[in-house]
Every structure is written in structure tokens, then in C-alpha cells.
Amino acid sequence: MTVTLRVPPKPITLYSYINCPWAARTxxxxxxxxxxxxYVEIDLRNKPEWFLREINPDGKVPVLKYGDDLIVESAVTTELIADLFPKELYLADPFAKAQSKLMSDRFMELVFPFYRNAVFNSKLEEFSNVFTAIDKFLPYLHTPKPFFGGSDHPTLSEIMIAPFISRLYLLLESEYVSKEIYAKLSSDVKYKVFHDWALAILASPGVANTFDKASNAKGLAYYIKK
Ligand SMILES: N[C@@H](CCC(=O)N[C@@H](CS)C(=O)NCC(=O)O)C(=O)O
Known part of the structure; x- marks a missing residue:
């Protein structure tokens, strides 16, 4: 089946790195x-000279090229895509859209630190307490059906946190944390809303077609063993 892609108002290039969750948002x-x-893959361990000279002297991804202009910072580049394609990426109802923004902010404040600390700050043993964070986060999730606000596809706020959900689940399924954590998340009725929603995000075309499990698993091992 041939899928016809939408043509953006100006040509778009994304400079990214396969394992970068920030770039994955866009x-x-x-x-x-x-x-x-x-899509242009930048090897961050061996940055091309042209990238530093012409695209981003700071050496970071993501960078979005829109027409002849360049812009950085994933929150900004991802919102730009949503502003260009609002029907596909925003909830129509302004209040639901505001609630979805609050939900993603709370995810980053409450749940994301457990992932970050486990992987980057050698605090794997604290990861079993992730449920205290999920408990506080749950009231902000409302009842996604299957996505926030009853949407049948993920919208901007969910996309902002989708790369961290995929990496959180990679960690949960890995040898580095107790299998009991995943078992509780996937079987305790209290967490059904969270788990079903997370699985819907993982199965969405945006995540399923961009998340390279093998490459990210290597990255996970690299940081955990560091
Ligand atoms: N706040 C930035 C963070 C971007 C970022 O930290 N990107 C990392 C890769 S995940 C990077 O490019 N690091 C440069 C390097 O490794 O030298 C954003 O949200 O875009």
C-alpha cells in the first residue's frame, strides 16, 4: 500500500540521533x-565537521531545518510541527489540550526522574519506588481512550513524553531491574489505565516506526555499566 505523505509548507529536515529521546519527540x-x-542521522560520538560548522555549533540534536531556517530545542521544534499540522497533533478542545499539557508536565516532574536516576545516576535500587511517582501521576492522566482526551491518536503532549515511555518500558523489560516491577504494572488493576495507555503509545505509528529497541538497549547497557 502506498501512503501519500503530506507536503509541508516548506521543506523539513530533521538532524537527529537514533538513541536521543529529545530528538525522538520531533x-x-x-x-x-x-x-x-x-531524516539526517548525526553520529554524536563522531560529529561531522559540517554539522558543527553549518547546522549547530553547540553540537546538539535535534535541529530542525524549515525552509532555509534552523531551530533547536525539542520542545520548540516539536511544537512547530504541531503548529504546522494542528489537526493531526492537537486536541480540538482547548481545555482538554491544557489538561494534556499539565499531564505531560507532571510526567516529566514525577515519573521521568526515576528513569533518569536509574540510568544516568546509578540509582537503580530506587527504581522500585517508581510506583510512588505513578500514583501521584495517575490523577492527571484522566481516562485515556485510548489516548488523552479520547483521541484515537497521540497528540502533542503525549508525543513529548512518548520517547521516555518507550525507554521506561525498555528498562522495565531489561535485566537491570526486578521483573516484579513490570509484573505489578501490567497486572495490578490500579495501574491498568497507565499500562494500557503506555502500550497504545508504544504501538502508535510515530513510536513503532522510530524507536530502535536494539540500538537503545545497547545505549541503556552503556550508561548503566558506566
Ligand atoms: N534540551 C535539549 C536537549 C538535547 C540533547 O541533550 N541532545 C543530546 C543527545 S540526546 C545531544 O545532542 N548531546 C550532544 C552530545 O552528546 O555531544 C532538547 O530538548 O532539545
């Missing part, structure tokens, strides 16, 4: 919006 948004764009 990548997911572009795929979800079914937009034509060029």
Missing part, C-alpha cells in the same frame, strides 16, 4: 502527522 511528531521530511 521525529515522532513528523511521522504521526504523516509529513514528508528528510
Amino acid at each position: 521525529w515522532i511528531a513528523l511521522v504521526q502527522a504523516n509529513v514528508e521530511f528528510e
Whole structure:
């Protein structure tokens, strides 16, 4: 089946790195919006000289090229894609949209630190307390059906946290944390709303077509053993 991609108002290029969750936000948004764009992989361990000279002297991804202009910071680049394709990436109801923003902010404040500390700050043993964070987060999730606000596809706020959900689940399924954590999340009725929603995000085209499990698993092992 041939899928016809939407043509953006100006050509889009995304400079990204396969394991970068920040860059993945914009990548997911572009795929979800079914937009034509060029993907350029930047090897962050061996940055091309042209990238530093012409694209980003700070050496970071993501960078979005829109027409002849460049812009950085994943929150900004992803929102730009949503502004270009609002029907695909925003909830129509302004209040639901505000609630979805609060939900993703709370995810980053409450749940994300457990992942970050486990992987980057050698605090794997504290990860079993992730349920205290999920408990506080649950009231902000309301009842996604299957996505926030009853949407049948993930919208901007969910896309902002989708790369961290995929990496959180990679950690949960890994040898580095107790299998009991995943078992509780997937079987305790209290966490059904969270787990079903997370699985829907993982199965969405934006995540399924951009998340490279094998490469990210290597990255996970690298940081955990460091
Ligand atoms: N706040 C930035 C963070 C971007 C970031 O930290 N990107 C990392 C890769 S995940 C990077 O490019 N690091 C440069 C390096 O490793 O030298 C954003 O949200 O875009």
C-alpha cells in the first residue's frame, strides 16, 4: 500500500540521533502527522565537521531545518510541527489540550526522574519506588481512550513524553531491574489505565516506526555499566 505523505509548507529536515529521546519527540511528531521530511542521522560520538560548522555549533540534536531556517530545542521544534499540522497533533478542545499539557508536565516532574536516576545516576535500587511517582501521576492522566482526551491518536503532549515511555518500558523489560516491577504494572488493576495507555503509545505509528529497541538497549547497557 502506498501512503501519500503530506507536503509541508516548506521543506523539513530533521538532524537527529537514533538513541536521543529529545530528538525522538520531533521525529515522532513528523511521522504521526504523516509529513514528508528528510531524516539526517548525526553520529554524536563522531560529529561531522559540517554539522558543527553549518547546522549547530553547540553540537546538539535535534535541529530542525524549515525552509532555509534552523531551530533547536525539542520542545520548540516539536511544537512547530504541531503548529504546522494542528489537526493531526492537537486536541480540538482547548481545555482538554491544557489538561494534556499539565499531564505531560507532571510526567516529566514525577515519573521521568526515576528513569533518569536509574540510568544516568546509578540509582537503580530506587527504581522500585517508581510506583510512588505513578500514583501521584495517575490523577492527571484522566481516562485515556485510548489516548488523552479520547483521541484515537497521540497528540502533542503525549508525543513529548512518548520517547521516555518507550525507554521506561525498555528498562522495565531489561535485566537491570526486578521483573516484579513490570509484573505489578501490567497486572495490578490500579495501574491498568497507565499500562494500557503506555502500550497504545508504544504501538502508535510515530513510536513503532522510530524507536530502535536494539540500538537503545545497547545505549541503556552503556550508561548503566558506566
Ligand atoms: N534540551 C535539549 C536537549 C538535547 C540533547 O541533550 N541532545 C543530546 C543527545 S540526546 C545531544 O545532542 N548531546 C550532544 C552530545 O552528546 O555531544 C532538547 O530538548 O532539545
